[in-house]
Amino acid sequence: MLYVALAFFAAGVxxxxxxxxxxxxxxxxxxxxxxxxxxxxxxxGFVLAFAYVLFSGRRAR
Structure with missing residues (x-):
């Protein structure tokens, strides 16, 4: 998902x-x-990358 987000963001930029x-x-x-x-x-792309960061982070114990 991160690579897709980076591709969209790079295409936009x-x-x-x-x-x-x-x-x-x-x-x-x-x-x-x-x-x-x-x-x-x-x-x-920015929103997708942000969602990737939120969903791939570690869970709090």
Whole structure:
């Protein structure tokens, strides 16, 4: 589950970098799907990683 969370988070961060990179290099608007990936994958990966940390931790005795 951690690797899936990291993949989603990395995809979201890479899409954010691509959005800014396209704006700087090409001076045009990025594709709409980049915005959707940035808005969806980044928080979903973060929440999945947080859930993994909560569920994989040690139980208190």
């Amino acid at each position: 890479l899409s954010i970098v691509a959005i800014f990179g396209i704006r700087l290099i090409a001076d045009r608007d990025p594709a709409g799907w980049l915005y959707l990936v940035a808005m969806g994958a980044t928080p979903f």
